[in-house]
Amino acid sequence: MKIHILGSGVMATAMAYGLKNAKFEVVIVGRNKDKLELLSNDFETCEYGSKFDITGKNLILAVKPYALKSVCSLLEGEANSCVSVLARTSLEDVKTNLKAKNIAICLPNIAAEFNSSITPFMSQGDTKIIEEILNGFGKCVKFETKNELDAASVVAGCAPAYLAVVAEALANAVVREGVKKDDASKLVSGLFDGFAKLLEASHPALIKEAVCSPAGTTIEGVAKLEECGVRNAFFEAVKASCNKQRS
Incomplete structure (x- = not known):
């Protein structure tokens, strides 16, 4: 499965290496050319440009929470799945800003790099594909309410x-x-x-x-x-x- 990670920070990089270890195909999408150049030795990378087509893609949203709206304004189409790792961001926040058939919010930890993150999540849509992605960097546990998830x-x-x-x-x-x-x-x-x-x-x-x-x-x-x-x-x-x- 190919995963597009939107973001190139510490958490995004940890997930990228974990997913790569788990035999996923990883593409890191960002705006910082210097970071992308450094990561290009290990991953396929690309810049957003003025627009970025997400149609049919499996995404991990790993930007800063305050950048959610500005990043999503660059996205066109409907993704197959979107996993958000943004703190203090709800399912409704994600749904309001981008289109995806399957959506999840979660908070993994940096042990994802070693496929050892324990990741709580909530989701809407096909839970199976969400779990497949999250298990790529460790183990996951599903919760039904935002209070529990927090x-x-x-x-x-x-x-x-x-x-x-x-x-x-x-x-x-x-x-x-x-x-x-x-x-x-x-x-x-x-x-x-x-x-x-x-x-x-x-x-x-x-x-x-x-x-x-x-x-x-x-x-x-x-x-x-x-x-x-x-x-x-x-x-x-x-x-x-x-x-x-x-x-």
């Missing part, structure tokens, strides 16, 4: 930044205790890789219980995390991002 999008799209803070803090903490910086990075990377597999097999509470022995080293650290309000900090972070997403 909350899910925070976990899928924003939480990698939260976890990056956690990873950096853990690495810095063990460096403080005497571990070399490179070794700390390897330890934390391996930790996250192994934890992902544990999480697929078990509930977080059961993982914690399995690691914590009575009066042991781990429960001492967990108690300190609770004392410092780490759990509540994540509640507040998700709430703040959800409020922004819904504004």
